[in-house]
Amino acid sequence: MALLHAFIRRARMACTSPRLSDGLPPDGEVLLDAPDERLAPALVAAGLGDHRPAAELLAATRKAGEWEDRDRYVTLLATFARSRGEWFAHWCATAPDDPDALLVKAELAVARGWQSPARVEVLREAGPLIRAAAEGDPRDPVPWRVALDHARGVDPDHTEFERLWGEAVRRSPHHYGCHVAALAYLSAVWHGSHGECFDLAETAAQDAPPGSLVQTLPLRAAYAYLTDGGGAVVSRDRLDAAADRAIALSSRYTPADPRPAEVRNLLTYVLVALERRQDAWTQLRLIGPYATSFPWDRASGDPLGRFLELRDDVRGQMAAARAVPSARPFLPRSELAGRVPAHDH
Template sequence: MARLLPLLVIALGLFFWYRSRRNAAARPGGAAGAASSSPGLSKEAAALGFLPQDRQDAERLMRDPQIDGAREAAERGAWEPAARALAAAGRDWERRTALVIALANVAAEEDAWLTAWQTAHPGDPGAAAVRARSTVFLAWELRGGSSAKETSAEQFEGFHRVLLRAREDIARAMELDAEDPSPYVSDLWAGLGLGYPHAYVDELWAEITTRAPFHFEAHYGALQYWCAKWHGSAELARDFADKAASGAPAGTLLPALRLIAFFEHLDRPLAARHYRTPEVTAMVDAVLADLPAVRPDHPRLAEVRHLLAFFLVQQKRHAEALEQFRLVDGCVGAMPWKYFGDAAKLYCDYRERAVQGAR
């Protein structure tokens, strides 16, 4: 019995310790209660005004009243707000292309509103541009997001058939507005699936840059084409990014292309050691230096901030990362988070690393 007494004392101690911890967690503000009610949000992050994981929108890149309003109206079946928004964008090609993309995503799911728009105004170039991009989106939906070996012959057949139809819609949009680069950008994305030869893409690129030499959305699409996973290589993608960034005026976001080309060709994109070389640090610094000149309503500014936040955390530059997280919190449908299974969780994990690292 004497031998059992120490064990009994230890067991009783553990029991009372566990019960006190359980009761504390059950009280409002208890550690476990806070974690369960706000996943992905520490007390420090909450104090800074950050949103929990379940309030991160993984489908949206940013909030923009004009784009959101036009898209939401289209989802309700009304085309008039879309037409007004595109007319208001005028020759602002970044905003026009962003509107086309947002509306095309809706039309790829349900296009009755777009059909009604084209019936009412058969020669409307805005409607034609949305139709062209929506057909490209529809083709990619038919293919699915799996690798080639996991994609069926039926999926590939539907994919290529709809992409060929998209080329007809793209040609129509080009005819209706010869100045608008957005149909040419849509053609770049059709080319990823149809395997356009390099010479054709070079010609297509000349058409785009004649119309909008520093168009970020166009550069992003072209960079994807030149990546090794599509029709180029790591070297071609990085050469393209370097050329674009080095020749761009301040405020175009084009220095971010170097970060994208680098990220796209990592075998282990979450391994921090890849990001801590002097070369990558210089790439990040160049993007940070470009930000003050970028217009605050640039449609891709939020995505570049997300990318910067990710790179800065990997470089343990936590206070600088926190500045970027503050400006994008709530919408996480952006690179790099969207490349992984649970974008909101990964975003919150990296945000928490910045919060704790900056303390």
């Protein structure tokens, strides 16, 4: 586990009163961005300088067309390579034309560009890497997700965005990562509006199979709206419908399943903002030990600490509601509730 210190962090132990018997794991058992059983061995090997398990994992996802898993693994491997890059440098040196290495390299370049003070210039330099990754396997939609993330930062016109979007959906009509990237591009913060964001999200969710993560796109649109702080008002009914659709998707997975962890964390954030206390409590119990950086890192430099703090807030409010039925209604913290009109659910 120590090898994954840059990737997985143990929670701080609670030092307050004993916890309720509420089915939540203790603070000390909660992990941030924990890898699943397929990725964890590859990360351990990478920490020891061996790139081969990571290469084999990505090759397996590409051959099987496991595009959602592939996208997630590419993102997490690139994150690991930023802090422990020796294994990845060796992989690129020994297999410079490996389509899987090319894809991780493109993702890593775009991620670095987004965090650079010279963002536009650095992102433009990543363009050839993205094109090389896209040529690695013509079936693969993940390079086009990277291209959409890249496009948002270099500010092309809508014609170029639509071209990239067409390439992405032609390869995988319901690929979650590509839809999330397109939603970010069309958000009010970047090149669109809340209306465009919701329209795309709701249309895609309606067209997607019942078990697809694309069902949660309206939740992403709701989150963007709730954290924006300005612009046209989105109706409460539309926000609640987005949360309800994500709740339905969450219910298809078993409790404490790492696969929907990010969706459940985001859903909890939105439910708290909407003052839906009971629904937020249900999602916290389904999350189990799997906290994710997003969305908590948007509100705090300590995402795990912020998650645990909010979990304690909801726990306390639930206990108060059980003890005193007339207790004051649950009110989320200010950074979660600034955009929500008063409305009982």
